[in-house]
Amino acid sequence: MRRTSIAPALLALLLTLLTACAPQRNLPQVQGGLVEAEAKKQQELAVREYMAKLDRMDRVAWAIRSKNVDLCGEHTAYRLGLNLAEAEDYPKDQREIIQNALGIQARPTVYIITRGGPAEAAGVQRGDVLLSVAGQEVKNKKHALEHLDKALASGSSIPMAVERAGLRHELSVPPAKVCAYDVFLKTDNMINAFADGSKITVMTGMMKFVQTDDELAAILGHEMAHNTEGHIKAKTGNALLGMLLFDLPIAILTGVNPNTGGQIGQQLYSQEFEHEADYVGLYFTARAGYDIENVADLWRRMAVENPGAITMGSTHPSTSARYVALEAARDEIKGKAKEGKELKPEMKGK
Numbered sequence: 001m002r003r004t005s006i007a008p009a010l011l012a013l014l015l016t017l018l019t020a021c022a023p024q025r026n027l028p029q030v031q032g033g034l035v036e037a038e039a040k041k042q043q044e045l046a047v048r049e050y051m052a053k054l055d056r057m058d059r060v061a062w063a064i065r066s067k068n069v070d071l072c073g074e075h076t077a078y079r080l081g082l083n084l085a086e087a088e089d090y091p092k093d094q095r096e097i098i099q100n101a102l103g104i105q106a107r108p109t110v111y112i113i114t115r116g117g118p119a120e121a122a123g124v125q126r127g128d129v130l131l132s133v134a135g136q137e138v139k140n141k142k143h144a145l146e147h148l149d150k151a152l153a154s155g156s157s158i159p160m161a162v163e164r165a166g167l168r169h170e171l172s173v174p175p176a177k178v179c180a181y182d183v184f185l186k187t188d189n190m191i192n193a194f195a196d197g198s199k200i201t202v203m204t205g206m207m208k209f210v211q212t213d214d215e216l217a218a219i220l221g222h223e224m225a226h227n228t229e230g231h232i233k234a235k236t237g238n239a240l241l242g243m244l245l246f247d248l249p250i251a252i253l254t255g256v257n258p259n260t261g262g263q264i265g266q267q268l269y270s271q272e273f274e275h276e277a278d279y280v281g282l283y284f285t286a287r288a289g290y291d292i293e294n295v296a297d298l299w300r301r302m303a304v305e306n307p308g309a310i311t312m313g314s315t316h317p318s319t320s321a322r323y324v325a326l327e328a329a330r331d332e333i334k335g336k337a338k339e340g341k342e343l344k345p346e347m348k349g350k
């Protein structure tokens, strides 16, 4: 019984001691509800900032994808240069913010309209609500996308109706053929972008890092080159080969999978693939009309961010090697442009 009476006394002493450590200044009172209102404002700002990055990325990506369509082989697709969203895409507590910031409603709403794309040229605007596609009234986004996909496959102009400020507008949008690699923006502070063979993902950290659209175009060109040159497939194939030749025999002999062969295979030619993506990507960048004169500077700034990568390459070449190689590629491309030659990356042995 005695022990239990000591505990509250100790607790009281502890609380007194801790209170002594609390801040002692008398702050002005904050009105109720102000924090919640400010939180909404800040969330709206964050959404608008994300959207600004998305618009910029989308515009540059469209140029890269549409101006290099003849170098993308069979990997082309028809696109309209618009994207739909509806309130249901977002958690309930964010819908009001999304509607205020982007005008996204309960019905399928145009929220990306690619600058330079066919939908913009045909008069579609951000915030338009899609009413019908190719003569079919649409109920929701899923339904709208199904009709759009079907209509896109033919490549011919797509009649659609949109609602804007309460009025119905009839439009016709001719799709454009572009490289089939759609581009996505991921909220992540890492200065990075990656390709997976069928699409491209750019991190918001990279969007902050690139200082000009020329640099952004070089990043997108590099990632698209990983896809067009089949690097992802080749890496997977090399990893499989490594597993078959090294891991599997050892696993059979010892019962333990070392997974070393897979890793070695995965990293085989890794630096060469990066150099190749830099080289081909710079052609994509120049062909899309961007100025490639100073884009190698990216690698000087990257070096400042990550000094360890200046001389040491790992799966990627060192930043110094990439800078020098890009300068050489730039001179090759500029030389061809000067002579009026076609801007096409060179193949080995030619």
Ligand SMILES: [Zn+2]
Binding pocket: 222, 226, 274, 277
């Ligand atoms: Zn790369």
